[in-house]
Amino acid sequence: xxxxxxxxxxxxxxxxxxxxxxxxxxxxxxxxxxxxxxxxxxxxxxxxxxxxxxxxxxxxxxxxxxxxxxxxxxxxxxxxxxxxxxxxxxxxxxxxxxxxxxxxxxxxxxxxxxxxxxxxxxxxxxxxxxxxxxxxxxxxxxxxxxxxxxxxxxxxxxxxxxxxxxxxxxxxxxxxxxxxxxxxxxxxxxxxxxxxxxxxxxxxxxxxxxxxxxxxxxxxxxxxxxxxxxxxxxxxxxxxxxxxxx
Amino acid sequence: xxxxxxxxxxxxxxxxxxxxxxxxxxxxxxxxxxxxxxxxxxxxxxxxxxxxxxxxxxxxxxxxxxxxxxxxxxxxxxxxxxxxxxxxxxxxxxxxxxxxxxxxxxxxxxxxxxxxxxxxxxxxxxxxxxxxxxxxxxxxxxxxxxxxxxxxxxxxxxxxxxxxxxxxxxxxxxxxxxxxxxxxxxxxxxxxxxxxxxxxxxxxxxxxxxxxxxxxxxxxxxxxxxxxxxxxxxxxxxxxxxxxxxxxxxxxxxxxxxxxxxxxxxxxxxxxxxxxxxxxxxxxxxxxxxxxxxxxxxxxxxxxxxxxxxxxx
Amino acid sequence: xxxxxxxxxxxxxxxxxxxxxxxxxxxxxxxxxxxxxxxxxxxxxxxxxxxxxxxxxxxxxxxxxxxxxxxxxxxxxxxxxxxxxxxxxxxxxxxxxxxxxxxxxxxxxxxxxxxxxxxxxxxxxxxxxxxxxxxxxxxxxxxxxxxxxxxxxxxxxxxxxxxxxxxxxxxxxxxxxxxxxxxxxxxxxxxxxxxxxxxxxxxxxxxxxxxxxxxxxxxxxxxxxxxxxxxxxxxxxxxxxxxxxxxxxxxxxxxxxxxxxxxxxxxxxxxxxxxxxxxxxxxxxxxx
Numbered sequence: 001x002x003x004x005x006x007x008x009x010x011x012x013x014x015x016x017x018x019x020x021x022x023x024x025x026x027x028x029x030x031x032x033x034x035x036x037x038x039x040x041x042x043x044x045x046x047x048x049x050x051x052x053x054x055x056x057x058x059x060x061x062x063x064x065x066x067x068x069x070x071x072x073x074x075x076x077x078x079x080x081x082x083x084x085x086x087x088x089x090x091x092x093x094x095x096x097x098x099x100x101x102x103x104x105x106x107x108x109x110x111x112x113x114x115x116x117x118x119x120x121x122x123x124x125x126x127x128x129x130x131x132x133x134x135x136x137x138x139x140x141x142x143x144x145x146x147x148x149x150x151x152x153x154x155x156x157x158x159x160x161x162x163x164x165x166x167x168x169x170x171x172x173x174x175x176x177x178x179x180x181x182x183x184x185x186x187x188x189x190x191x192x193x194x195x196x197x198x199x200x201x202x203x204x205x206x207x208x209x210x211x212x213x214x215x216x217x218x219x220x221x222x223x224x225x226x227x228x229x230x231x232x233x234x235x236x237x238x239x240x241x242x243x244x245x246x
Numbered sequence: 247x248x249x250x251x252x253x254x255x256x257x258x259x260x261x262x263x264x265x266x267x268x269x270x271x272x273x274x275x276x277x278x279x280x281x282x283x284x285x286x287x288x289x290x291x292x293x294x295x296x297x298x299x300x301x302x303x304x305x306x307x308x309x310x311x312x313x314x315x316x317x318x319x320x321x322x323x324x325x326x327x328x329x330x331x332x333x334x335x336x337x338x339x340x341x342x343x344x345x346x347x348x349x350x351x352x353x354x355x356x357x358x359x360x361x362x363x364x365x366x367x368x369x370x371x372x373x374x375x376x377x378x379x380x381x382x383x384x385x386x387x388x389x390x391x392x393x394x395x396x397x398x399x400x401x402x403x404x405x406x407x408x409x410x411x412x413x414x415x416x417x418x419x420x421x422x423x424x425x426x427x428x429x430x431x432x433x434x435x436x437x438x439x440x441x442x443x444x445x446x447x448x449x450x451x452x453x454x455x456x457x458x459x460x461x462x463x464x465x466x467x468x469x470x471x472x473x474x475x476x477x478x479x480x481x482x483x484x485x486x487x488x489x490x491x492x493x494x495x496x497x498x499x500x501x502x503x504x505x506x507x508x509x510x511x512x513x514x515x516x517x518x519x520x521x522x523x524x525x526x527x528x529x530x531x532x533x534x535x536x537x538x539x540x541x542x543x544x545x546x547x548x549x550x551x552x553x554x555x556x557x558x559x
Numbered sequence: 560x561x562x563x564x565x566x567x568x569x570x571x572x573x574x575x576x577x578x579x580x581x582x583x584x585x586x587x588x589x590x591x592x593x594x595x596x597x598x599x600x601x602x603x604x605x606x607x608x609x610x611x612x613x614x615x616x617x618x619x620x621x622x623x624x625x626x627x628x629x630x631x632x633x634x635x636x637x638x639x640x641x642x643x644x645x646x647x648x649x650x651x652x653x654x655x656x657x658x659x660x661x662x663x664x665x666x667x668x669x670x671x672x673x674x675x676x677x678x679x680x681x682x683x684x685x686x687x688x689x690x691x692x693x694x695x696x697x698x699x700x701x702x703x704x705x706x707x708x709x710x711x712x713x714x715x716x717x718x719x720x721x722x723x724x725x726x727x728x729x730x731x732x733x734x735x736x737x738x739x740x741x742x743x744x745x746x747x748x749x750x751x752x753x754x755x756x757x758x759x760x761x762x763x764x765x766x767x768x769x770x771x772x773x774x775x776x777x778x779x780x781x782x783x784x785x786x787x788x789x790x791x792x793x794x795x796x797x798x799x800x801x802x803x804x805x806x807x808x809x810x811x812x813x814x815x816x817x818x819x820x821x822x823x824x825x826x827x828x829x830x831x832x833x834x835x836x837x838x839x840x841x842x843x844x845x846x847x
Contacts (some may be wrong), residue, residue, distance in 0.1 A: 052747055054280035069279055072750045079751040085744035089766035099752035143748075150752055285677065288756060292673035295666040296689060296726070303723040304693050307702030314705055361580055368577040372570065382832075383581050386588070389828045391785040393806045397821055398587035406600050406814050408590060442580060472565030500695030503787040503802075507809055515697045519792060528705055535701045539694055546691075 001186040002062045002153040003028045004049060009058035011044050018044040020210035021058070026154065031180060031187040032215075033201030035194055037233070041210040042190045046156050049188060051075045062153050073102075078147030078155040082162045084139040086131040092118070092142050093127035099150035110149075117145040120179065137168045144176065148183065155180070155187040161196060173199060194234060198222070206230045308539065315532035330533035340517070340534075347513040351498030354437035355445075359490050361438070362445035363483075367475075369446075370453035381450075387443045392436075392503030399436040399508070403427040430511050436504050445494045452486025485553075492549040496542055514538055588825065595819035605815065613819035617808065652801035655714060656783035659721030660729075663779045666722070667729035668772060672764065674730075675737035676746070689730045696724055700792025712795030720793065721783040728782060729775040736771020740764075773838045781831045785824070 004026040011019040019041040026032045034042040047053045049060060051072035059068045067075055087095050093114045100110035118124045121141040123134075131139060140160060147155055160176075161169045177200045180187060191197050197204050198218040205215045206229070214226035225231035278284040310323070318325030334340045368374065369381060387395065402409050404427040414421040426432045456479065464474045502515040509516070514534060521531040594600050595614060598607030667689075673679075674686045694702070703711040703720055710716045745767065749759040765772070787802035794803060801824070808820035 050747070050751055052281060052750075054282060071281065071284060072747070073753050073755050075751075076753070077751050079748055081744050081748070083741050083744050085741050085748045087745065087749070087763050087767065089763070089769070098749070098754070102753035102758070146748070146752065152751075156751075284756070286679070289673050289677050289679050292669040293685060294669075296670040296730075299662065299666045299719075299723055299726065300688070300693070303703075303719050304699075307699070307706035308694070310706040311698075311702045361576065364573045364576040365580050368573045372574065374574070374577075380577065380581060383585050386828070386832075387584050389781055389785065389832070390824075391787040391802055391805070393787050393802065393809055394785075394821055394824065397591070397809045397817065400809075400814075401587040401590050401594075401818075402583075408586070408604070439584065443584065470563035470565045471569040472563070475565075475569075500697070500788075502695070502697045503791070503806065506787075506791065506806060515695070515788070518697055518701060522701070522704070522792065528701075531701050532705060535694075535698045538698055542694075 001028050001151075001184060004154050004186060004188070005059075005061040006045070006049070007059045007061070009045070009048055009055045009060065011041075011048060011053055012056045017210050019048065019055070022207075022210075022212050023058075024205055024212060024215060026186055026188060028186055029184040030202045031185065031189055031200065033189045033191060033197035033204045034207060035191060035197045035204055035233075036207035038192060040207040042207050043158060045207070046158055046188055046190050049154065050077050050079060050156055076150060076153045078150060078152035080140075080143050080147050080155070080157045080160045082159040084131075084136075084143045086139055086142055086146075088130070088132055090131075091127065092123075092129050092131055092134070095131060095142055096127075096145045096149050098146065103150070113149060114145070117149055118142075121145050122175075136164055137172060140164065140172065148185070153186065155185050157187060157189045157191075159191055160189075161191070161193070169196075176200070206233060208233070311532040312536050314528055315536050317529065320527075320529050330529045331537075333530060334533055334537060343512050343514055343517045346511050347499060347515075350434065350437060350511060350513060351495055351501075354434055354441055354498050355491055355495040357434075358438050358441035358445045358494055359449075359487060361442055362449050362490065363487065365442070365446045366449035366453050367479075370450055370456075384443055384446055387439060388447065390440070392440060392501050392505075393507050395439045396436050396504040396507035398439055399432055400427045403432050403435065428508050428510055433504070433508050433511055436508060437498060437501060440501060440504065441494050441497055444497055445490050448490040448493060449483070449486055452483050452490070456482055488549070488553045492546060492553075496546065499538070499542060591818045592822045592825060594815055595822040597815050597818075600814045600818070605818075613816045614823070616816055617819040617823060648798055648804055649801070651798040652784055652804070655717050655800055656721065656780045658714070658718035659725060659783040660776050660779045662718065662722035663726050663729040664772070664776060667726055667775065668733050668765065668768075671730045671733040671737055672742075672760070675734050676742045690727045690734075692724065692727050696720075696786060696788030696790075697792055699724060700789045703789075703793050711793040714797075716793060717790060717800065720789050721786055724786060724789060725779040725782050728778050732775030732778060733768060733771050736768045736774075740767060770838055774835050777831055777835045777838065781828060784827070 004024075006022055006024045009019055009022045010017065022041070022045055024032070024045075034045060036042050044053060048055055051067070051070060054069060059066055061067060062075070086092075087098065090098065093111065096114035096117055097110040100113060105113075115124060115127060118127055118141075121144065123138055123141050123145075126134065126138065126142075131142060134142065144160070161172060164172065173196060180200070189197065189201055201218065203216060204218050204221045206213045206221060208229050214221055214230045216226075221230060222234055225234055278287050313323040315330050316326055316328060317323045318327040365384060369377060369384070374380065387398075390398075401407055403425060404410065405422055405425045407421075407425060407427060410421050410425045410427075413419075413424045417424070427436075460482075461474055461478050464478045465471075469477070500515065501513075502519070505511070505513060505516040506519075512520075515538075518531050518534045518538075521527045521534065590605075594605040596609045596611070597605030598610045598612070599605065670685065670689050674682060674689065693699075699720055700711075703716055707716060711720075742764070745763055746756075746759055749763045750756060754762065784801050786800070787806060790800045790802050791806070794800065799807070805820055805824055808817045812820070
């Protein structure tokens with residue numbers, strides 16, 4: 001795991017500016033939630049960290065290494081999408097072992113690692129199944145196991161719970177949250193669901209219109225919003241947060 | 247007022263800027279820095295094999311055909327002469343051939359699309375028993391080359407044909423008098439045999455995208471089926487019909503195998519083959535090929551540009 | 560109250576048109592197939608059933624006068640009195656079309672991916688060029704004769720010509736498969752896991768699109784095997800492609816024998832179509 005630093009990152013597409021001077025540090029082992037309405041630039045920020053977008057200006061660094069122009073395949077980042085994006089031409093186990101295979105790790109070893117991870121996520125018995133036969137929640141666990149298998153510098157989660165039903169969401173949220181803190185993962189968690197962000201993240205960055213409005217602990221953001229936007233966005237339908245948990 | 251010097255200077259700097267732009271574009275593909283450069287390089291790599299095939303098997307041969315068609319000599323591409331085109335324009339024989347191609351393809355296009363509309367309508371809108379089978383049967387002839395379509399017409403309308411002999415049985419006249427396979431009407435039917443399935447395929451795609459709510463609304467307001475079709479369905483499928491007409495007409499012009507079996511009307515494609523078979527007049531054949539290419543290209547481009555045609559292949 | 564005529568007759572008329580069209584298209588097909596087993600075909604219907612003589616002659620299994628009209632067989636193995644022979648013409652045709660399909664795969668799959676996956680300047684043009692047939696077979700044939708006088712009539716010339724003529728069908732089949740896949744997510748997942756882009760394309764994207772690729776290949780194969788116009792113009796000598804073999808029978812053979820030749824072609828088409836539907840409904844499992 002590593003410390004992630006974004007320094008004055010700006011991303012323009014022709015006339016429109018998607019990210020407008022974002023600076024953010026994610027400490028080693030910390031999970032930062034990026035919260036904001038759709039179109040605020042949070043996904044672009046995440047894709048910049050992953051390397052799928054090269055910023056127009058500014059730099060991205062992992063620990064002290066500048067990775068701004070490093071292609072995604074050499075960055076060692078884990079990605080989890082809302083749409084799972086599992087490889088249907090491989091079994092569940094092969095999906096999880098894919099990253100290790102790319103790193104030239106021997107077959108026996110990568111199978112062992114994949115089984116461990118799947119066990120940890122409670123779907124160990126599904127290693128030989130076809131991913132298309134799994135339920136949505138199970139597929140999302142496979143996606144998570146696949147991203148964790150490479151021991152990434154940073155785990156990037158792009159709305160991973162959206163699209164799951166409420167009950168499953170609550171259960172997965174607790175389980176995954178626990179697992180991530182147990183594994184001491186550095187993570188960037190993009191979501192538009194503030195409850196999710198408050199429950200799963202150590203700190204929250206609220207974005208609007210390509211800018212960071214406020215970065216702070218969930219309590220700080222909730223109790224002393226820095227701008228009017230933050231106060232409006234956070235207070236909206238977030239009546240009783242289970243603060244007891246912290 | 248700008249002086250000449252200023253002009254050339256401005257032009258020069260514009261040129262420098264263009265060269266710079268081009269060199270950075272090439273540079274970013276050869277030695278990419280950003281992810282966007284790398285993506286651009288990927289797109290170039292993905293398109294390269296197709297572009298190579300298109301250049302080697304399409305563009306170069308077509309250019310060679312154009313060159314020989316305007317050559318001053320018959321078998322070498324030298325100089326520039328429009329003799330071959332002159333022949334095409336002035337010789338009434340070639341005008342007749344062009345006319346044959348146009349009426350045959352045009353007439354069969356109208357007939358085929360005209361039949362394909364009710365076929366597509368029935369297949370897509372009515373809940374018919376065995377619909378899948380009907381779709382398969384209507385689509386089957388798409389895979390048949392023109393020579394087989396011609397044989398199908400011989401089976402129906404030839405000397406041994408089913409329809410011919412039924413007619414002979416009923417009228418008492420000899421079958422050979424009634425056979426129309428090897429005649430212009432027979433050819434017309436043979437063209438339709440190839441074109442109806444294709445037109446149906448295109449129109450079924452159009453029908454599939456239809457907004458059913460509007461039709462149901464019209465029906466619930468008491469519109470008759472015909473009026474519903476005329477005022478609600480037809481306006482929606484009109485772009486699809488225009489598209490089908492354009493593509494089917496192209497198909498009709500390209501038909502050749504059918505004519506090798508039923509050689510009654512000389513059309514453009516058949517004449518091209520005859521130029522080569524008798525005397526190997528590659529120059530006139532080249533001019534005919536060029537004219538054909540330009541005509542279909544212009545026809546398709548104008549058709550798509552100036553009508554509401556939708557071509558969803 | 561009177562009922563509008565379209566309400567009373569419209570549906571019936573439209574359905575009747577459909578059934579008539581199906582009859583027009585299918586009756587000769589059925590009759591041809593039936594007639595291929597007949598000894599005599601004059602009068603309303605073929606007669607003197609059932610004989611396999613036509614099929615045997617067409618396939619070259621029986622001696623005929625002018626045996627060059629039947630399908631040539633090459634003895635590949637003679638042991639004792641038995642000879643194992645293969646229909647050389649059929650195999651030649653299969654191989655020619657397969658060669659075209661191979662080129663189609665190499666050129667068609669990448670460009671379909673470029674169009675389906677990326678937005679770039681001119682992508683609509685690239686799309687249009689890749690799915691619209693450039694020229695019909697006759698015109699391309701003339702162009703080949705002019706540009707490559709020595710190569711045009713060879714197997715190589717035929718393969719290259721087929722591949723250009725049928726490429727649009729491959730691009731369309733593969734593109735629609737790609738469009739149904741979460742391409743960007745798949746590509747980004749694989750790359751974030753350390754796969755280089757070419758490796759991602761070959762080990763993740765292509766295998767995931769296999770059913771579209773296989774159906775594209777089957778469509779292209781069928782169309783290339785049946786391509787008559789181009790073959791007729793450029794073919795010079797040697798073993799004939801299937802379409803020319805068909806034409807030879809239709810133009811020169813007895814009606815029943817031509818029916819057998821055409822029926823053999825129907826059988827190939829039916830087998831290919833069934834195969835295609837199997838692929839479409841289940842997909843090919845390459846995992847083994």
